Amino acid sequence: MTDWPPVDLTDAAAVAERRDAVVEAVRDHAGRIAYELALLEGGDYGRVEFETDGGTWTVKYEAGDLEFLLFDPDSGSEVYVVSTKRQPEPGALATALADYPAFVRAFNDHVRAAEEQLENAPTEFPEPASTEEAVNERRRVLDRVEEICDEIAGQLHRLEGGEYGTYESRIDGQRWELNWDRDGVSYLRIGGSDGVYLLSQYAPPEASDIRRYVPQFPAFVEAYNESVADRTETLSRVEF
Known part of the structure; x- marks a missing residue:
C-alpha cells in the first residue's frame, strides 16, 4: 500500500x-x-x-x-x-x-x-520697491471720487426715496453706473457688468484704469447735475 x-x-x-x-x-x-x-x-x-x-x-x-x-x-x-x-x-x-x-x-x-x-542658488536679491507712495496717491484720488459719489448718492436717496438705486449716464460712449444705498455709494462702474469698478467694496482698480477714467469723472458729475437741473425745471412747471 x-x-x-x-x-x-x-x-x-x-x-x-x-x-x-x-x-x-x-x-x-x-x-x-x-x-x-x-x-x-x-x-x-x-x-x-x-x-x-x-x-x-x-x-x-x-x-x-x-x-x-x-x-x-x-x-x-x-x-x-x-x-x-x-x-x-x-x-x-x-x-x-x-x-x-x-x-x-x-x-x-x-x-x-x-x-x-x-548649491549655487543666489540668496542676495534686489531690494523691493515700496508701494506706499502709489497706494497713498491712489487713495487720495479715489477718496475724492468717493466723497463726491457719496454726495450724489445722498441726493438721489433724498430725491427718489427707497433703500437703493442706480444712476446711469453715458460718457464718451461708455455707460457709467453709480449704484447707491442709504449708506452712500455702493460702486461706480464703467462699461457694464464686465467693466471696470472705479469704486467698489472689494479690490481697488488698477492704476491704469484710474489714470484713464478719473479725468472723465467730472463729465459724469456734470451729467448728473444736468439731470437734476432737468428734473427741477420739469417740476417747476407744475401748476395747481
Whole structure:
C-alpha cells in the first residue's frame, strides 16, 4: 500500500509569515524614502518615479506617509511591493527586491541632483520697491471720487426715496453706473457688468484704469447735475 499523503505538505503559513515580515521591512525602509520625498518635493502628497536598469519604481505618499511602492519591471508584470490592498505574490516580491537596491541608489541620486541644483542658488536679491507712495496717491484720488459719489448718492436717496438705486449716464460712449444705498455709494462702474469698478467694496482698480477714467469723472458729475437741473425745471412747471 502506498503511503498517503505521497509527500509532505509545504507549510504555506510559514511562507506567508516570511513574506509579510519582508514586506514590513520594506514598508519601514521605503516609508523613510516617502517622508524624505515629501520634504524635498514640498507638498503633502505626490508620486515620484525612479528609473533603474531593471524597471520603474513609483513611490506615492500622502502627508509624508507611504501610500504604495510599485515596481514595474522591464520584463514581466508590475507588482505592488507595498500597498494598502493586498500582499504581493512571493515570486514577484523576490523579483522586485532584487532590484530594490538599485531603486534606493536612484533615490539617492535624485537627492544629490537637487543638492547640486541648489548649491549655487543666489540668496542676495534686489531690494523691493515700496508701494506706499502709489497706494497713498491712489487713495487720495479715489477718496475724492468717493466723497463726491457719496454726495450724489445722498441726493438721489433724498430725491427718489427707497433703500437703493442706480444712476446711469453715458460718457464718451461708455455707460457709467453709480449704484447707491442709504449708506452712500455702493460702486461706480464703467462699461457694464464686465467693466471696470472705479469704486467698489472689494479690490481697488488698477492704476491704469484710474489714470484713464478719473479725468472723465467730472463729465459724469456734470451729467448728473444736468439731470437734476432737468428734473427741477420739469417740476417747476407744475401748476395747481
